[in-house]
Amino acid sequence: MTILLLGSGGREHAMAWKMVQSTLCQKLFVAPGNAGTERIAVNVAISPTDFGEIKKLVIAEKIDMVVVGPEDPLVLGIFDFFAEDEFLKNIPVIGPSKLGAKLEGSKEFAKEFLLKHRIPTAAYHSFTKDTIEKGFHFLESLKPPYVLKADGLAAGKGVLILNDLDEAKFELSNMLLNDKFGIAGSKVVIEEFLDGIELSCFVLTDGKNYKVLPTAKDYKRIGEGNTGLNTGGMAAVSPVPFATPELLEKIENRIIKPTIDGLHHDKIMYKGFVFIGLIIVDNDPYVIEYNVRMGDPETEVVIPRLKTDLVALFKAVAEEKLDEITLEIDQRSATTIMMVSGGYPEAYEKGKVISGIENVIDSVVFHAGTKSENGQILSNGGRVLTVTSFGNDHHEAIKKSYQNINNLHFDTMYFRKDIGFDL
Numbered sequence: 353m354t355i356l357l358l359g360s361g362g363r364e365h366a367m368a369w370k371m372v373q374s375t376l377c378q379k380l381f382v383a384p385g386n387a388g389t390e391r392i393a394v395n396v397a398i399s400p401t402d403f404g405e406i407k408k409l410v411i412a413e414k415i416d417m418v419v420v421g422p423e424d425p426l427v428l429g430i431f432d433f434f435a436e437d438e439f440l441k442n443i444p445v446i447g448p449s450k451l452g453a454k455l456e457g458s459k460e461f462a463k464e465f466l467l468k469h470r471i472p473t474a475a476y477h478s479f480t481k482d483t484i485e486k487g488f489h490f491l492e493s494l495k496p497p498y499v500l501k502a503d504g505l506a507a508g509k510g511v512l513i514l515n516d517l518d519e520a521k522f523e524l525s526n527m528l529l530n531d532k533f534g535i536a537g538s539k540v541v542i543e544e545f546l547d548g549i550e551l552s553c554f555v556l557t558d559g560k561n562y563k564v565l566p567t568a569k570d571y572k573r574i575g576e577g578n579t580g581l582n583t584g585g586m587a588a589v590s591p592v593p594f595a596t597p598e599l600l601e602k603i604e605n606r607i608i609k610p611t612i613d614g615l616h617h618d619k620i621m622y623k624g625f626v627f628i629g630l631i632i633v634d635n636d637p638y639v640i641e642y643n644v645r646m647g648d649p650e651t652e653v654v655i656p657r658l659k660t661d662l663v664a665l666f667k668a669v670a671e672e673k674l675d676e677i678t679l680e681i682d683q684r685s686a687t688t689i690m691m692v693s694g695g696y697p698e699a700y701e702k703g704k705v706i707s708g709i710e711n712v713i714d715s716v717v718f719h720a721g722t723k724s725e726n727g728q729i730l731s732n733g734g735r736v737l738t739v740t741s742f743g744n745d746h747h748e749a750i751k752k753s754y755q756n757i758n759n760l761h762f763d764t765m766y767f768r769k770d771i772g773f774d775l
Contacts, residue, residue: 359421388719694764
């Protein structure tokens, strides 16, 4: 097959890396891609949300399948765009319909879905600028910390967890009245805080059948000891040591099965990944959020652990034959550690020369925010590179990633040195 992968981050480089290993993948295009995907596929300078240009490319290159990496094109309805177009309708898109993508595109929609299908989650209410006073009263009824979530997409940064009531009221005003997160924050979901340990669960579904992928845990905060601002993700570990068979059985029965059944029941067309962000409280799982694509950097540890052909999995999703495939998983631990530009997740500079990638041994470097220019690889984003390593346990894998990071350099490079401290 000739395949088009949409996106430009570490997630997409990891997916491309796995897809080109498949005998089913004859040629891979990545739009727009990065300096890493450029080495293994054909980068095309098209935005993942420019559906018109994507259509032209698909027709010109006789593309057989489209795999969607990031959430934006899904929320904007790329699945429906293909399904409703005379020239594109027979080309499978791996990703949910626009309605399915609302699970990530609207926190309120996700919460309503969870309650409707009796899936465990935190109590909540949602508010707009017209009901801000009710929001203040609801905050007063809760115990700290206070959880505020922008309803729409905010690039993983639209969640605030605050310990002070006055600060929570101020930030609610900031979101609803001062457009702190733009249109994404025109509605805000406030929910009770659940105290526990987080876990990321990944499912691939063809709309009827599903496969549970390896679990992962990511590290969101910029600072060591899980302090400072939230980021898109600073590291990930898979499998998660505390995810016992008993806990995984609870997750499947209480959360995964009701989610897939709920999509089917609500007649929501969904062919792709479901990322379920969980919090484990007293060994019971609760859903914090849904994402409608793979996480980043969790993809960089989950996908390398798949022994099964990824393109064969996608083909089975398209044909609704996922039940016919056996999922094989590498039993070793995988860890990925992200290198970011100094200043991230706030202001940072781009265009820093990256060196040392060729010196990395027995680990894989996945590119996130990078570009090629005049024979050099330059930083082109806040999150720049991630180093994925295998080990017999997470300690060994983490150690190997850190050893290889010592070979890498770009000006203002920063990474967390405490990954795995809480495991």
